[in-house]
Amino acid sequence: MYSISFYSIQIHHELAKYHDLGRFSDKLAPIDADAVLFHEQHAADLGVKEAILTMANLYLGIPQDVLVNFTIQVSVFVGIQQKSIF
Numbered sequence: 001m002y003s004i005s006f007y008s009i010q011i012h013h014e015l016a017k018y019h020d021l022g023r024f025s026d027k028l029a030p031i032d033a034d035a036v037l038f039h040e041q042h043a044a045d046l047g048v049k050e051a052i053l054t055m056a057n058l059y060l061g062i063p064q065d066v067l068v069n070f071t072i073q074v075s076v077f078v079g080i081q082q083k084s085i086f
Helices: 006-021 033-045 049-060
Strands: none
Touching (some): 006 033, 006 049, 033 049
């Protein structure tokens, strides 16, 4: 039977934090935002509580203790789309 350990799930959250700190890039290269978001979202999907809170704070624009160098822009479209029924 295959089981996933806590550490194999937690590793995605840790990788997101290391990417945010620039551990995997050169000093002159920008932070790999895609990697940060991939690992943090994956950790949140797997149930890591700190990753879930971090993702919620990122989407709400609330400052967080983790991923302090990372921000996302959320665009919200306000309005009603009209659908025609024929």
